[in-house]
Amino acid sequence: MNLPMVSRACPVCGSDNQYRVFKEAAFDASRWGRFAFASRKTPEYMHYRLLECRRCDVLYANPLPTRESLEAAYREADFDSGEEARYAGNAYAEFLPQILSKLTRREAALDIGTGDGAFLEHLLRSGFQRVVGVEPSKAPVDAAAPSVRGLIRQSPFRRSDFEPGSFSLITCFQTMEHVYEPLELCQSAFELLHPGGALFLVCHDRRALSARVLGTRSPIYDIEHLQLFSRESLSYALRRAGYNDIATHSVVNRYPISYWTKLFPLPPRAKGAALGALKKSGLGSVSLSLSAGNFAAIGYKR
């Protein structure tokens, strides 16, 4: 598979001369499989050439494949992570009471990059009058529970598909790393929110302890990630898009032990053996709470 590559300026602050080269590309196009663009897959330790922006602190891929070729790759990406999506959704839902208490209205909620719509259940239970998800890949939408499948629009997120000022809450989890223009996503969400509404994001923290210790063996360095944020760089994007009362928080994930093992950097054969033993013993399905190096960022439209 040979993808056409293009170059770009910093996708958060727009500067094109404030970078240092963070990592040269580690990239083998012959290993691109259908799982390369799936969520929560086994890490492959491939990444683009990564630049670190000195002005806003984001790490960004440059050059990177064209938007058209990435959208085509996502459309066909496989999905095998329904269980993990449920666990992740439960962790993110912990933040909802705090956010809901600050919302002026509870009309409509939108989940961008909703996957199989696991989080839509939480939004429905929170009392929103209308709940909608968007997801570019077909496979997770096909795997969605019947209770939420009808609420998911299978398409990349586009501002023009929705009415400006019509949402009270927009959520977007583990997706900002994948989108072509992350600042534009924040700006689009701002336009779609009514005054008093909120944007709630969850991202990998490139400055988390796990990322610093593991270096490029960390699963966050991956060809599906076009940029990687720190709390500083995501707050910068939210400020630039017009949000107020911006706050960031650590996320504690509760996952089965087998999933933590899948993420851990082990040689493939050792990982296969460990996963097999965990499955056989039943231990793999025991869940364990850990900080996986994710953070939540919340901003309000005042």
Ligand SMILES: [Zn+2]
């Ligand atoms: Zn920048």
